[in-house]
Amino acid sequence: MATAAEATAQGGQPTVAPRHVAAAVVGNWLEFYDFTIYAYFAPQIGHAFFPSGDPFVQLMAALVAYGIGFIGRPAGAIVIGRFADRAGRKPAMLLSFTMMGAGLVGLVFVPGYAQIGLAAPVLVVILRLIQGFALGGEVGPTTAFLIEAAPPGQRGLYGAWQSASQSLSSLSGGVVGVILAYLLSTSQLADYGWRIAFLIGALALPFGLVIRRTLPETMHAPEARLDVHPEATSILSHWRIVLIGLGLITGGTVSTYVFIFMNTYAQVTLHMGHRIGFWITVVTGAAGLAASLAGGALSDRWGRRTLLIWPRVAFLLAIMPVFLIITHSRNPVVLLTLLGSLNILANLAGVPALVALTESLRKEIRGVGVAVVYAAAVSVFGGTTQFVVAWLDHVTANPLAIAWYLMGATVVALIASVLMVETVKPRSRTA
Numbered sequence: 001m002a003t004a005a006e007a008t009a010q011g012g013q014p015t016v017a018p019r020h021v022a023a024a025v026v027g028n029w030l031e032f033y034d035f036t037i038y039a040y041f042a043p044q045i046g047h048a049f050f051p052s053g054d055p056f057v058q059l060m061a062a063l064v065a066y067g068i069g070f071i072g073r074p075a076g077a078i079v080i081g082r083f084a085d086r087a088g089r090k091p092a093m094l095l096s097f098t099m100m101g102a103g104l105v106g107l108v109f110v111p112g113y114a115q116i117g118l119a120a121p122v123l124v125v126i127l128r129l130i131q132g133f134a135l136g137g138e139v140g141p142t143t144a145f146l147i148e149a150a151p152p153g154q155r156g157l158y159g160a161w162q163s164a165s166q167s168l169s170s171l172s173g174g175v176v177g178v179i180l181a182y183l184l185s186t187s188q189l190a191d192y193g194w195r196i197a198f199l200i201g202a203l204a205l206p207f208g209l210v211i212r213r214t215l216p217e218t219m220h221a222p223e224a225r226l227d228v229h230p231e232a233t234s235i236l237s238h239w240r241i242v243l244i245g246l247g248l249i250t251g252g253t254v255s256t257y258v259f260i261f262m263n264t265y266a267q268v269t270l271h272m273g274h275r276i277g278f279w280i281t282v283v284t285g286a287a288g289l290a291a292s293l294a295g296g297a298l299s300d301r302w303g304r305r306t307l308l309i310w311p312r313v314a315f316l317l318a319i320m321p322v323f324l325i326i327t328h329s330r331n332p333v334v335l336l337t338l339l340g341s342l343n344i345l346a347n348l349a350g351v352p353a354l355v356a357l358t359e360s361l362r363k364e365i366r367g368v369g370v371a372v373v374y375a376a377a378v379s380v381f382g383g384t385t386q387f388v389v390a391w392l393d394h395v396t397a398n399p400l401a402i403a404w405y406l407m408g409a410t411v412v413a414l415i416a417s418v419l420m421v422e423t424v425k426p427r428s429r430t431a
Contacts, residue, residue, distance in 0.1 A: 021149060021158065023211040025165045027093060028142050030208045031100045031135055032169035033201050038066055038107075038128075039260045039386060040177050040281055041194035043267065043274075048112040048190070049121045056394055059268065063387045065121065069128035070383025073136030077375035080137020081368030084144065088217045092141040092367065097212055099134035101205040103127045108198045136379075140371025147358045147366075148218035153300055156424070159355035160296025163347060164289050170260065171285025176200055177263075177278035189274065241360045242373060244416045248308070248353035249377035251413020255315075255346045257385040258406050259284050262339060264390070269399050276332050280339055287340040291347035299352040304424055308356070308417035311348035316410045318342055323403035349417070359423040381409070 038045065043055075046062030076096070084092035106127040113120045143162045150158035176197045184193045262284065263277040299307040322338045329335075354374070361369040385405075392401035 019211075020215055021146065021161065023215055024093065024142055024145050024149075025161045025168075027097050027208045027212045028138065028162065028165040029168045029172070030201060030204055031097060031138050032166045033173055034100060034104045034107075034131065034198070035069070035135060036166075036169050036260055036281075037173045037176070037194075037197050037201065038069075039257075040173050040263050040278065041197060042066065042264055042386075044190045044194040045124075048194070049124050051113050059264070060387065060390060061121075063390060065124055065128055067383035067387055068125050069132035069135075070379045072129040072132030072134075073375040073379045073383075074372065076133035076136030076138075077140060077371035078368065079133075081140040081371030083137075084141035084367030084371075085365060089141045089145040089148070089367065090212075090215045090217050092137065093145065093215065094209070094212055096134045096138040096141070097208060100131055100138070101202070101209070103131035103134065104198060104205070105202050106130075108195055108202050136375040137371060139374045140367045140369070143354060143358050143370050144363075144366045145215070145218050147355065148363070155359065156296040156299035156304070156352065156355050157293065158296070159358060160292050160351045162354060163351045164292035164296075166256070167285050167288030167292055167347065169285075170281055171289060173197070174263075174278050174281025174283075174285050178275065178282060181275045181278050186274065240419075241357070241421075244419050245353075245357040245360075245373040246377050247412050247416025248357065248420065249374050250381050251312070251409050251416070252346075252350040252353055253378050253382045254385050254406060254409035255350070257382050258389065258402060259288075259339070259343055259346070261386045261389055261402075264386070265393070265402065266335070268390075269393055270327070270330055270335075272330060272332065272335070276335070279332070279336060283336045283340040284343040287343045288347045291344040292351050295348040295351035296355065298348070299355065300424065303422050304352040304356040304359075305417065305420055305422050307352040308349055308420060309414070311345050312410060312414050312417055315342065315345035315349060316407060316414060318345060319403050319407050319410065320400070323400055327399040349413075353413070353417075356420060356423045360421070 042062045043059055045065075046052075046058040046060075049065070050058050050061035052058040052061070080092050080096050083095065107124070110123045110127065111120055139162070143159060146158045146161055147155050180189060180193045180196060260281075262280045266272045266277040266280055267274050295307055295311070319342070322342050326335045326338055354370070357373060358366060358370050389402040389405055392405060393399060
């Protein structure tokens with residue numbers, strides 16, 4: 001990576017040190033950690049707040065509450081995204097982080113259904129809405145900051161840290177889950193173990209808030225666009241880029257939340273135990289982290305569309321064979337190896353999508369534009385994917401139903417990838 005001084009000299013970029021990029025990434029990681037940890041502990045949270053004699057009803061109630069959090073995302077995208085385009089990236093990122101932190105602390109301490117009855121699930125839903133609002137306004141300003149902080153020719157790599165931080169949240173959440181799964185019994189995990197996982201995130205809140213306050217502002221600095229194709233400017237703010245962006249983010253969203261759901265899938269459908277379930281999150285999180293950064297760097301060299309299309313084709317072709325093997329073998333090593341490999345393909349293709357969308361929007365509307373497109377796709381499909389695949393798995397009694405759903409979303413993303421206009425000159429063609 002070029003240094004901050006080199007970035008300034010090369011194209012009028014603001015002075016952004018590596019520690020500033022790290023500050024943005026750490027804050028993003030913590031916000032997504034909270035959202036993903038809820039999904040990982042969905043069976044235990046269902047037991048605490050939505051008790052029922054039917055474990056399936058208990059699980060589905062927890063997933064509905066998880067999905068409700070996504071309702072707040074579009075509102076957060078509009079409010080905080082517009083705030084980011086007017087006041088700057090830094091204050092918007094501080095606002096979203098503070099709100100997310102408040103929701104996280106609330107989830108740690110809200111009593112269970114056994115203590116306060118119906119008030120417990122009501123409070124959980126309110127806290128989820130607050131978190132959804134905050135996270136809806138997080139992605140746009142953070143991605144804009146990373147793209148604007150990048151030296152010329154490295155926007156893919158810098159922008160990749162947005163997706164990489166999400167994978168990092170999955171990895172860290174999985175590590176926490178594995179440790180708790182080995183230290184606590186199944187009943188202890190259901191009673192209070194999940195609260196410990198949330199508390200670990202809450203303890204990092206002051207640190208995240210302090211480092212975000214050190215961020216420089218990138219909104220008002222001149223922006224070099226020397227490596228962008230001239231024809232890319234013809235679709236700025238056009239309805240076409242919005243529709244294509246929705247298709248790209250939809251495919252990536254479904255794959256992301258399917259992989260998050262694999263923890264529950266391993267426990268409920270494959271009956272492999274909660275320890276294996278948490279190991280899945282560790283392996284897929286590590287694979288996603290590495291693949292995200294590789295995808296960003298390779299898209300700087302080969303172009304966004306190359307990375308959007310070909311890894312996604314490979315991903316589409318691999319989905320059904322992978323699920324056929326894991327559902328029949330139910331071998332932990334095979335399961336972890338194949339899901340990790342599949343997630344590599346998903347993240348190689350997923351990172352350039354958000355980067356290309358961000359590059360295609362003028363700086364004046366970038367914060368709200370990226371936030372709204374992302375929030376719209378994630379609200380519809382991120383909030384429903386786990387509920388839908390759990391329901392399909394239950395009503396069809398077919399463990400491959402999740403694979404068909406994932407393939408359908410991937411086809412949508414592949415069509416959008418083909419239609420996407422290239423936004424960067426591949427270095428291999430201009431060297």
